[in-house]
Amino acid sequence: MGGGRPSAGAFRLQSMDTSTKAPIVVVGAGYVGLVTAVGFARVRDVRVVDKNEALIERLRAGNLDISEPGLQQRFEQYGKRLSFHSTLAAALINDRRQLVFVAVGTPSENRGDAFSPDRMGEAANLESVEAIVVALAGRSKTAVVMKSTVPPGTGDRLLATARESGQEFLYLSCPEFLQEGNAFASLDYPDRIVLGQESHSWATDELLALHAELHIATHTVALAVEPLIMDITGAELVKHASNLHLAMRISYANHIANLSEELRTDVDPVLKAVGMDSRIGDKFLTPGLGFGGSCFEKDIRALRFFASTRNVDTSLATCVLSINQAQVDRVVAKLERHLGSLTDAQIALLGIAFKPGTDDIRGSRALALARRLRDSGATVRAWDPEEGARKRAVDDDPSDCHSIPLDPKEMASSVDDAVKAADAVVLVTEWPSFESLSWDKIAQAMRGDLVIDGRNQLLPAEVRAAGLEYEGTGRESRGLYQPLAEVEAEV
Numbered sequence: 001m002g003g004g005r006p007s008a009g010a011f012r013l014q015s016m017d018t019s020t021k022a023p024i025v026v027v028g029a030g031y032v033g034l035v036t037a038v039g040f041a042r043v044r045d046v047r048v049v050d051k052n053e054a055l056i057e058r059l060r061a062g063n064l065d066i067s068e069p070g071l072q073q074r075f076e077q078y079g080k081r082l083s084f085h086s087t088l089a090a091a092l093i094n095d096r097r098q099l100v101f102v103a104v105g106t107p108s109e110n111r112g113d114a115f116s117p118d119r120m121g122e123a124a125n126l127e128s129v130e131a132i133v134v135a136l137a138g139r140s141k142t143a144v145v146m147k148s149t150v151p152p153g154t155g156d157r158l159l160a161t162a163r164e165s166g167q168e169f170l171y172l173s174c175p176e177f178l179q180e181g182n183a184f185a186s187l188d189y190p191d192r193i194v195l196g197q198e199s200h201s202w203a204t205d206e207l208l209a210l211h212a213e214l215h216i217a218t219h220t221v222a223l224a225v226e227p228l229i230m231d232i233t234g235a236e237l238v239k240h241a242s243n244l245h246l247a248m249r250i251s252y253a254n255h256i257a258n259l260s261e262e263l264r265t266d267v268d269p270v271l272k273a274v275g276m277d278s279r280i281g282d283k284f285l286t287p288g289l290g291f292g293g294s295c296f297e298k299d300i301r302a303l304r305f306f307a308s309t310r311n312v313d314t315s316l317a318t319c320v321l322s323i324n325q326a327q328v329d330r331v332v333a334k335l336e337r338h339l340g341s342l343t344d345a346q347i348a349l350l351g352i353a354f355k356p357g358t359d360d361i362r363g364s365r366a367l368a369l370a371r372r373l374r375d376s377g378a379t380v381r382a383w384d385p386e387e388g389a390r391k392r393a394v395d396d397d398p399s400d401c402h403s404i405p406l407d408p409k410e411m412a413s414s415v416d417d418a419v420k421a422a423d424a425v426v427l428v429t430e431w432p433s434f435e436s437l438s439w440d441k442i443a444q445a446m447r448g449d450l451v452i453d454g455r456n457q458l459l460p461a462e463v464r465a466a467g468l469e470y471e472g473t474g475r476e477s478r479g480l481y482q483p484l485a486e487v488e489a490e491v
């Protein structure tokens, strides 16, 4: 089925009368849903729906559960245009055309069986998505706009199922490319707007008009990027393809960093030179402890699953994931190389959020590392500058199937508390405040003298000036493999 062409006028739309427009509905008040809803509230009335009644109550009272730069401010500024509902029915309007954005989670779930253990935990769980679409199917004035990341083919399958029971409805795929910690920049300055559809309809015009209005509200000029219109499956694939590519670059950078360590050279100028090739570019080439977050690993697992069900080679996805996992193992191996057995060693972890600028700990490398260290008999003391990250890290969060929370006694009350009597400090998340740490003070508080920079954030000379030993990722590192000549020299 073809994507269909939009009307040429849609892109040139400068302003329109929105007073008669039905409020937009956004289902799912998690990270994507809430940021999207608050973003849309700049130009439209938005009804936010979430089945979590306690969350809806907190939002009605003006309390946000997530920390994202600009969210609180926009929430207050455009709050009058937002309303919160715990049922879909309460948000729907029957007599006017209405866009319903679906932004609920699609976590990994076990789909393996005894004969295909490799597929365990890889498929996307579409229960929530499907329940919403089923509830909306057959409503002729409603268009479902899918923002949740779903496996390619989902939209066509849901449409076909509805049609079998005589229900016609409009379904569009509009994948989101929000980057946590930078979400409003992703909304205000989109690199691209992707729209998947069966054919052109009023919903296409509405969606394009919405994006055009948002752009005008931000920049006072017409939308500069021409939306990319394709079929639904193609739009669904764009999301997985983008995340695989970004994650692949990170694993590539880590692969080159590991090679640099073993070759005793510095990865920074190597990757800088690589990134200067305009065909390659310099973004997402920072080596370190690897990617965390709620998206990359989950989406690559889902991609691997749907590729395997169609007999397409899955080794690229597997390789990206295994390099990423090995970065954590590599830090453990470096600690062992310096400290010997980790039994009873005390390790301070600086940074728990999966990246700076967020309190999200889903897929946190710190939690993955803490687990490995605990298994090796070490004691972990972790700290993060973001209060929300510290709180979440000790909560048993069922929405994150890849992390085991910290024990409350593993949570430090400050950097000073984390490093007290530590044998080694590992920098896990590159929070800006870590750039001004007093290494003299830290050196005095520690029992040992090892600092492992898991994000290449620190200045090695500053750390060494405090009498500490510094080891980075692909720089200032002795690697794990010791050449025979060095072994002989040591003997």
Ligand code: UGA
Binding pocket: 176, 177, 178, 179, 180, 181, 243, 246, 250, 283, 284, 285, 286, 287, 288, 289, 290, 291, 292, 293, 294, 295, 296, 354, 355
């Ligand atoms: C990612 C994508 O960047 C978004 O485009 C996408 O919309 C989103 O997933 C999603 O699927 O919803 P996000 O997970 O918020 O966004 O965070 P990123 O900034 O992409 O970082 C992901 C992880 O990669 C972090 O742990 C970060 O520390 C790590 N990373 C990033 C590196 O290790 N090296 C780099 O060079 C860049």
